[in-house]
Amino acid sequence: MSHDSHHAPVADKMELAPERSDLGLFRPDRTRGFFDWLTTVDHKKIGIMYGAFAMLFFLVGGVEALAIRTQLARPDNDFVTARMYNQLFTMHGTTMIFLGVMPLSAAFFNFLVPLQIGARDVAFPRLNAFSLWTFVAGAMVLNGSWLFEFAHLAGWFDNFAWHKALVYTDFVPANGWFSYAPLSGTFGQANAALQAPRFTGVGTDFWIIGIQILGIASLAASFNFICTIVNMRAKGMTMMRLPVFTWMALVTSILIILAFPAITVALIELMFDRQFGANFFNPSAGGQPVLWQHLFWIFGHPEVYILVLPAMGIISEILPTFSGKALFGYPIIVFSGAVIGFLGFAVWSHHMFTTGLGPIPTAAFALLTMAIAVPTGVKIFNWLGTIWGGRIRFTPPMVLALGFIWMFMCGGFSGVMHSAAPADAQQQDSYFVIAHFHYVLLGGVLLGLMAGLYFWFPKIFGRMPNAGIAYLATGMVILGFNLAFGPMHYLGLAGQPRRTHTYHAGNGWETWNYVATIGAFILGLGVFLAFVNLVYTAFKGVKCASDPWNGRTLEWSLPSPVPEYNFARSPIIATRDAFFEHKHGVHKLAYENDGGEAGVHMPSQSWFPLLAGTGFLIIGFGMPMMAMGMPHAGWMVVSGLGVMFLGIWLWALEGPGGYMLKTPDDPHGAAAQAKAAASAY
């Protein structure tokens, strides 16, 4: 065993002797480049990969959105067929929510949470890699459906018996991101082979298994973040000293853990309906379609807060930094975040005001929905209180953050309008709703996430994005966004329903649909420009100092890019905004006397999270292919399960690993300071 040599401190992990477990497996610690990224367990690299995939899928979802807007630019347009349009809006919604916003939030969680709490990694580094690769598998399954659709449209499947036997040949999900049963499910009675007739084809099966896999990724990541935040905080980092972003990461993770089981159950029931003739949602066999809606929205509404709370956390970091002033009402901002998360589980039926709930539930959910406006309003008031009396420096992240407050406020206002259930009877499923949630999710979440990208990019890559291009992109995004979604308030009130692939001239919707399409293209160009700026910066940008914004939280005390071990010495925290206090106040940061000559203990890299994730990829493609009737696809599912279990089994047996990495001798200018502080603590 070379175990000892692996635990002698080295300055560079390429110096490590290869370590072998009892099974003879190597931990791939000495890898470089591509294989290093595939096997990494470093939360920063995983965060960067999450971010890169999220930006890629933002672009995919954006192209889908532009195709939708192109179709709607003119009445009676035939840019795409009805079915293609339905597939586009389904995949646009699903992609943006599950493959755009959630992984981009996860990217921030991954990169920032350990740094903000003074930790060297997340609690379970391999589980973190598993979350990433499982997310990638789910994303590929969902988008892989496009490949089948194109192959079908090109006629490549025409000569196959299984294809000829298909009744429904839609390969891309076309049920909307909500997939309401029974349209997504079955009708009539199941035959002897336990197959009941369906309204849609295998697109729905791609959607079911894809979302299921993404749910596993989200759940694993959330357990990891909760364990990390609760257990891995540095000395003195009490809960009420946590940066607000980390607080929101904690609340979001708890929301995911409580919300995703509902959709998991619903998806399994729907899968059983479709594959095995169960009758959960089949009305002609006594099933309840409205049950799907309850299960979906008790997940779906908290999901909205899962999307928006991280952005709120980002804003709560950026505003104090550029106002030069502590966050106003820290406890109440944290508390209102938690209240929003809690109330988020009590308002789901406001998505169902028109389903005939009856007056009493409608009234209850209307009042609860109004109630959720209070903690949201509290946040806006406190952000206003934060910049009040400050010295506001205008930088790209700050301008985006101020834009966030404006646009999110507008989205909140139309949300309050929806809470009035009788008014909502006119607005439900109209363009007014599209306007509302795009103000929340694009004006709110996307601007918030873009603000976060521009804010932390210098920390992540040690390079500063070009401010001029950033302002231009920001201007285009805000202008294009308002031009695209402002008129949709009017269109909804003028009676244009959502999810309709075309409309007749003569209804008075022509002008504003055209304007909205122009706005959408300006918006798309703006987002593209912003992303190009960021990607260029990551590789070729101007190098910058480690603390370019006069930051307040611990991550700014580290060099940029952050070294593998994060903190050469673990910090000891005595106050909120610890690094700002360290620079300008009386409470200086102290450091524990760890690391040093013995080095920092680093977790070993591993192939097995990737292997387990690959198992999900095989299952994910196998299930819909089985539903298509492709021969032997069932064996594909079985082998996918095998690969997944093999990955987890070898993961368990590859040995504890770990190696020691030397840190600079005196990283914080004073070993003595650490000694003094340790005695003072």
Added chain:
Amino acid sequence: MFSRLFQRVALFVAPFCLFLLSGCSKEELTVRQSTLDPKGPVAQMQYDVFMDTVWLVVVLFVLVGGLLVYAVIKFRARPGDENKPAIVEEGHGNPLIEIGLITASIGALVFIAIPTLSAIWYTHDVPDEAVPTSKLSAWYPRVGADGKENYPKSVEEEVLIVDVIGKQWWFRFEYPQLGLTSDAKHTVPNELVIPRGKAVRINLRSEDVIHSFWIPKIAGKVDLMPGRKNIMWIQADQVGHYYGQCAEFCGDSHAYMLFRVEVVEPAAFDAWVKAQKAPAPEPTPGSKAAKGKEIFAAKTCAMCHNVGGQFGAGMFGPDLTHVASRKSLAGAWLDNRDPVAQRALEKKEQNTEASVAVDPAILKANLIKWIGSSGTSHGADGKLSKDVKPGNRMHYYAMFNVVGLNISKQQFTAEELDYLAEYLLTLK
């Protein structure tokens, strides 16, 4: 730097706002499916609640937005700030301000909560105060001029009831009190007719997936849930032709699932009901229409479509007894009126509820287009075809695309289509 940026943004935004305001003409607020032009008490109540929320939101927007703009301008960093000491204090907030703002927020919400609650109950079902004037005996003679019963005595205290049945992708209307039902082989597809100024109770049912019944100028939507009995009530206070649409995504041709509502004077309602029950006239022997009738039978149209007095087997498709009298076709997607004349009339009357009569030439062209192109977007050839209504179930021997069932598509020659259209044109 900032002020220059601000000026540029202002220069850009101001004309845009003017542009937006210029769009708010009366014409834009009263378009065909406008929710801002209520023509009945339900839509009016929903509009009133909506306007309450609008006023609240406008006040809040001006207050909070104004403060935000003020703060951003007032507290912007100025040259020399970098030499001042940093503001180092923990942000505890101010409890009085926080509690005050929370209380004010709750107060503002109460302002919309009260009208919301009263409107929820008002819009749920026919209110008691509407019953005395709307019950059948109050406006509809129980025994007509011809001496026949218009409706049984047992229902004279009830308001008019309409069953709305949703299907992919059209609506079927039935009037159970008046004998217009599936059982009696008299149903009304896609064009609902109701008396002016009378409350009507609507029973909502679906035969396949979820649909939603929405006539923006008369009432907000309620869903048609399969396996569930939803209700709503409507009332229109102005005679005219109204536009409605399915508002819940229901599959391929959801966008084509429209319907119309014809509001008539109560006195004219009786004549309409009687006309619905009248059988279709027999086409002249030897005419094109007579040949069309033969094709109608031979090509199995009659398996799904009912034609009063002629074909009584099919109830799966829309009832065609009076197809030529309807202003629209194919789930109200194809309009049988002259669009130029219609738009001119709307402009002249300043009212989208005004309607010109059916144009027989357009009706015939629509019939040929509709029957000739229909099929499915995923037909036996597996290829997409450009249908008037992709995914529709016309031309199938089978009622449903049941897995494993051999499905084939009907084909028509141009001549056959012409005969069929001529036949359908006689069904007034």
